[in-house]
Amino acid sequence: MSTATPTTGTYLIRQASVLGGDAADLLIREGVIAEIGADLLGTPAAAGATVIEAEGLVALPGMVDLHTHLREPGREDAETVETGTRAAALGGFTSVHAMANSSPVADTAGVVEQVYSLGKESGWVDVRPVGAVTVGLAGKQLAELGAMADSRARVRVFSDDGICVSDPVLMRRALEYVKAFDGVIAQHAQEPRLTEGAQMNEGKVSSVLGLAGWPAVAEESIIARDVLLAQHVGSRLHVCHVSTAGSVEIIRWAKARGINVTAEVTPHHLWLTEELVRSYNPVYKVNPPLRADEDVQALRAALADGTIDIIGTDHAPHPDEAKACEWAQAAMGMTGLETALSVVQHTMIETGLMSWADFARVTSFAPAAIGRLADQGRPLEVGEPANLVLVDPAARWTVDPAKMATKGRNSPFAGRELPGAVKATFFRGHPTVLDGVLNTPYPGSAS
Template sequence: MSRQYLLRQVAPYGESPVDVLLADGEIAAIGTGLERGDDVVEIDGRGLVLLPGLVDLHTHLREPGREDAETISSGTRAAAMGGFTAVHAMANTTPTQDTAGVVEQVWRLGREAGWVDVHPVGAVTVGLEGERLAELGAMAESQARVRVFSDDGKCVHDPVVMRRALEYVKAFDGVVAQHAQEPRLTEGAQMHEGVVSAELGLAGWPAVAEEAIIARDVLLAEHVGSRLHVCHLSTAGSVEIIRWAKSRGIDVTAEVTPHHLMLTDELARGYDPTFKVNPPLRTMRDVEAVREGLADGTIDIVATDHAPHTREDKDCEWAAAAFGMTGLETALSVVQETMVDTGRLTWRDVARVLSEAPARIGRVDGHGRAIAVGEPANLVLVDPAARRVVNPADQATKSVNSPFRGRELSGCVVSTFLRGRATVLDGASCDWSPLAEGVVRP
């Protein structure tokens, strides 16, 4: 029988403190002055906020193919450290996650690692080439039960291919998650096109290249009656298009990354490729717009787009560097600092945008559930009063390309529970072996 945890005086959703007992993988009891049974680990939860375990709809775990940057084991441990209990592993691996075989491998490695539930994302097109559909049905019916399909990193730019994908996934309640980037408008693009790019002489990535694809896709989704998810929306114009689409009743959801909630293109001025990301960091006006969109529900979720890269892929001139930044271990802090500390979201809202809504969009069972007796004990305990300085070298991710290096951020994850088992306790990961504990059969 697994260990039981009694969380004393924790505040679910930051509301009134109660005791919460975790037993047999579930929330066994909620109340005040709960009796502590034998062999129960008691955790002093005074001042701590209890949230449903976070669900990331957008993670790059890099395995198979780039195990030098991240492995499923290191990436999911980073996820647990960040308060996540489920992540969606993006499809741009080598080989690409475009067949049942590859997605099952990723799913299985995730289970063996045991830090979080890994839900592989399937590629929309073979090899992310944008030309013909991958075997979406086979991936959906595989053991990995894929429901989210994305060519992330590349845009499904051909309107006919996009239309077919949107239609096809309806058969198994899937969703296409679009990386909105008009390719011709962004050839050679290095950073947001605007005042800063003009001065730095770096090729521009115009906002319209994102907005034009989103506008097209919401109209396609309306036409064929499909649901659409928009990845890492980054511009004020994109927020307005999503708002309009939702007002028309189009079945669209949208995500924003933590870095687009906090950082701007001004950071490119030092030519430090840590700040090179796709879509690029935008202007303060865009940052304000995505915060507003997240606060009013236009943007449904926050997803990390955690994109680890090796030092050699970042330790070079800007144009030669890879796009992307890590984010699993800072996401919750950034959301707290930009949205909760500023009064724009409550902790109940945080549970919605970082857990409930992403679980619903990804059709993930057992995550993003209410904190209630009988529910799976997928939970995270947060200390909102903590302040910490980000040091990438101390993180669980294998890569050090965090844009928050040296910044002091609000809040930290104290403990994470996956089906009642602690993956993180007192801010440290709990090393364990799922094979030894019989959770996974070899």
């Protein structure tokens, strides 16, 4: 992809394959897609535009992540809003939802507004805070859900992610409460008493390694309970990072009965299995744990057929010392913002399970709809906000965590060759990434 130095604020993207289909020119002006045509070069509308040659590239709507850990405030040693959103832009995202397990916890209007403001100041992507369901993630008392919803951050997604809302009465109350403003409860499905001391997936590998097992039923039992609660109160439920074949069947059953449930899968659960734990490398320690190959295959099929609605990265950066230790003491979590697109291309597109149009659905349209975002996850059509990404599907690159924008070096794909590369990311019509490298943040973002 060749470019001229962007100076005009008007951009002509030349001959990009829109959603993997026919090539077209896209003219961006004043933050929106102003015109789409077979050949706009030399037309009056494109006069003075900065030309971006995109032949061979796929144009997609900007990706939306419903599940990102930015760590700020309080854990800036692991990540900041600035570093995390830089990573997001490089990964092709134009919006991320920042999970609530910061320090202090995002359980008040004041904290979510702080995170929202930090995102505005950074200007790389939209940052939408996720509010905690319970005060301090303690699972005892509902947090200020209404106040967070009414704040400048306009929170619509609430989650104690990392900790399950295990009390059924509290979960019911939360589901009832968010109905007033069309919110959604995003549940981390993990029955705590079934996973005390658990270190990896429960099965043959855990028995051989002598590590305490994490049974699939610990996830599945909570999902089963919560879809019935959502049905009972008529509210929206979102299931975070689904990881087992049994969970897929429960969600499929619930959707067939009209229950308002959505679900996500992480890129790493679409590829990696428990066999990697045999290395005792803590980079593979994650919550929920890597499962068996039959689970991976079930997750891929469920994403392809729509049972699982979206990709959520669960980007969870940690400082080096949190992973450079014995398995039992290591923190759980993996980075994912800068590798998500490539992993999904490898597992879903190159396997023939999905097209690029399907990719747009699970990474942009559907997550934006779940998060109730008005200006993200929009089609690439005239008059729509110019949040988009240009991808080179033929590119190949080797993952080197030391070269990533995120502070976290805990990528499970380190050293692997991955397909697909983000060549440009446009956020509100401004190129935050050009030629595969960071350009400049959205101008005037702090206003």
